[in-house]
Amino acid sequence: KGQYASCFLGVMQDDSILGIFNTVKQCALISKTAGGIGLSISNIRATGAHINGAMGKSNGIVPMLRVFNETARYVDQGRRRKGSFAMYIEPWHADIEAFLELRKNHGDENAKARDLFTALWVPDLFMQRVKEDKMWTLFCPSVVNLQDVHSEAFNKMYEHAEANLQGKRIRARDLWEKIIRTQIETGTPYMVYKDRVNSHSNQQHLGTIKGANLCAEVTEYTSPDEIAVCTLASIALPSFMGSEFDFEKLGATVEKVVRNLDRVIDVTYYPLGEAQNSNSKHRPMGIGVQGLADVIQMNKMAYDSEEAVRFDAEIFETMYYHALKSSCQLARERGVHSSFEGSPASKGTLQFDFYGLSPSRFDWAALKEDIKLYGLRNSLLLAVMPTASTAQILGNSEGTDPRTSNLYSRRVLSGEFMVENHVLRSQVDNWDEVKKVMLRDYGSVQKAPVSDEIKARFKTVWEMSQKWVIKHAAARQPFICQSQSMNLFLAEPTINQVNAMHFYAWSSKLKTGMYYLRTRPKVNPVQVIRDAHCVTHRDAHRDAHREEPVCESCSA
Numbered sequence: 085k086g087q088y089a090s091c092f093l094g095v096m097q098d099d100s101i102l103g104i105f106n107t108v109k110q111c112a113l114i115s116k117t118a119g120g121i122g123l124s125i126s127n128i129r130a131t132g133a134h135i136n137g138a139m140g141k142s143n144g145i146v147p148m149l150r151v152f153n154e155t156a157r158y159v160d161q162g163r164r165r166k167g168s169f170a171m172y173i174e175p176w177h178a179d180i181e182a183f184l185e186l187r188k189n190h191g192d193e194n195a196k197a198r199d200l201f202t203a204l205w206v207p208d209l210f211m212q213r214v215k216e217d218k219m220w221t222l223f224c225p226s227v228v229n230l231q232d233v234h235s236e237a238f239n240k241m242y243e244h245a246e247a248n249l250q251g252k253r254i255r256a257r258d259l260w261e262k263i264i265r266t267q268i269e270t271g272t273p274y275m276v277y278k279d280r281v282n283s284h285s286n287q288q289h290l291g292t293i294k295g296a297n298l299c300a301e302v303t304e305y306t307s308p309d310e311i312a313v314c315t316l317a318s319i320a321l322p323s324f325m326g327s328e329f330d331f332e333k334l335g336a337t338v339e340k341v342v343r344n345l346d347r348v349i350d351v352t353y354y355p356l357g358e359a360q361n362s363n364s365k366h367r368p369m370g371i372g373v374q375g376l377a378d379v380i381q382m383n384k385m386a387y388d389s390e391e392a393v394r395f396d397a398e399i400f401e402t403m404y405y406h407a408l409k410s411s412c413q414l415a416r417e418r419g420v421h422s423s424f425e426g427s428p429a430s431k432g433t434l435q436f437d438f439y440g441l442s443p444s445r446f447d448w449a450a451l452k453e454d455i456k457l458y459g460l461r462n463s464l465l466l467a468v469m470p471t472a473s474t475a476q477i478l479g480n481s482e483g484t485d486p487r488t489s490n491l492y493s494r495r496v497l498s499g500e501f502m503v504e505n506h507v508l509r510s511q512v513d514n515w516d517e518v519k520k521v522m523l524r525d526y527g528s529v530q531k532a533p534v535s536d537e538i539k540a541r542f543k544t545v546w547e548m549s550q551k552w553v554i555k556h557a558a559a560r561q562p563f564i565c566q567s568q569s570m571n572l573f574l575a576e577p578t579i580n581q582v583n584a585m586h587f588y589a590w591s592s593k594l595k596t597g598m599y600y601l602r603t604r605p606k607v608n609p610v611q612v613i614r615d616a617h618c619v620t621h622r623d624a625h626r627d628a629h630r631e632e633p634v635c636e637s638c639s640a
Contacts, residue, residue, distance in 0.1 A: 420461060430455075
């Protein structure tokens with residue numbers, strides 16, 4: 085079956101046995117054809133809630149999530165890889181604390197679902213309560229349905245519920261600390277900001293967006309009869325480097341990609357009618373990049389510099405303009421997507437308008453008039469996804485992340501091989517000496533015999549402030565109509581550091597405040613360098629007549 089879509093987004097059909105197990109079935113069918121799934125579960129009643137039909141008490145979300153966990157393990161595309169489900173919950177849900185325990189390595193095994201990816205769909209009100217050290221109230225969805233509202237409407241409904249309904253009162257910072265401790269231990273839950281996604285979306289007229297996808301960059305409207313779908317493409321930025329970066333060629337490539345992905349929407353196999361229903365109405369796509377760190381280094385910039393941040397924004401302004409231009413042209417040729425009328429774009433409001441920007445690289449005013457006149461073929465166009473496999477195949481750095489190392493080994497089915505930063509190699513004359521130091525220092529050049537300029541340019545992500553990673557994301561976000569899979573990296577994270585990063589990302593108006601929190605192991609293996617003239621004891625015994633020195637380090 086020609087299933088070319090990467091991402092599916094769903095919502096629990098209903099808070100009932102029928103609704104839950106219909107959703108399990110949907111996830112199984114999507115996983116069967118290798119789709120990654122993001123699922124919103126905030127409408128499922130909490131532990132202890134009354135069940136009318138059985139006249140009993142609910143077991144809450146954890147036993148239900150264990151069913152999804154085993155479904156992901158069982159429906160594994162013919163033993164090729166297990167299914168991938170991300171579960172999104174809002175922090176007012178009464179079972180939020182149990183949710184945070186799902187992936188931890190300690191505790192009751194019957195309360196774990198370690199094969200699921202956890203994610204938080206965070207309203208601004210929660211962040212404000214944490215910031216101001218105020219109380220927070222947890223509610224059961226059977227008492228008040230807060231999933232279907234956002235921004236001011238959410239705030240009013242939540243505060244009314246606090247004043248009139250029964251809920252569990254806790255200190256917001258106590259829950260916040262539990263969230264951060266869980267992220268330090270497990271790398272998740274993801275942080276995606278509900279109000280920012282909804283108020284800055286070209287699909288906001290459809291209804292409240294309730295969750296994102298498996299990788300936290302696709303943010304689309306879902307409902308019981310619409311499973312959102314997104315077809316993706318990653319553009320390899322290093323292919324546009326000559327003596328300087330070719331923005332014109334990038335724009336032309338983006339226009340081709342829009343046409344190709346729009347065609348994929350028509351020809352792909354849909355595992356479910358609800359998925360086809362959604363995709364045929366809204367026709368979204370996600371165009372992202374790989375190799376951003378490479379082109380920054382090729383242009384002899386440091387990732388942690390204002391110059392690089394501006395360059396990053398220029399790349400995405402170019403991509404957004406040409407994606408809209410191509411989608412508008414397709415609308416003239418083949419018609420607009422059926423949900424275009426009433427969308428912000430139909431009224432002349434584009435993504436950067438939500439951020440109060442007035443970019444000047446292109447004639448945006450003329451493009452807005454064309455869009456109002458002819459419409460758009462696609463409701464959403466850009467999304468920055470992770471690109472682990474394709475970036476390795478093409479030899480690029482992953483997505484928009486800085487490089488984690490300039491030299492590392494990668495193990496795949498065909499064996500283990502060394503991956504080098506080819507940009508660094510092209511900019512130094514003493515590669516063998518530099519490589520030897522990097523082998524000892526886990527891919528770092530900070531102690532290598534290179535200039536200070538090279539050291540600054542080729543810092544790994546562990547050697548720079550994460551403020552720069554967030555600044556880059558904030559600079560490109562006004563030109564990305566969906567969101568970004570933005571990882572944050574801390575070698576030895578503390579609660580204060582993670583707290584500061586989250587609030588900086590939230591105040592920078594990012595939609596996704598964190599995909600994974602990446603950390604380094606507490607203890608690294610001893611790095612052993614074997615010089616060309618050294619031999620092992622085994623080799624020395626075999627060639628005893630030679631007078632070559634024996635390397636004691638590598639004889640173990």
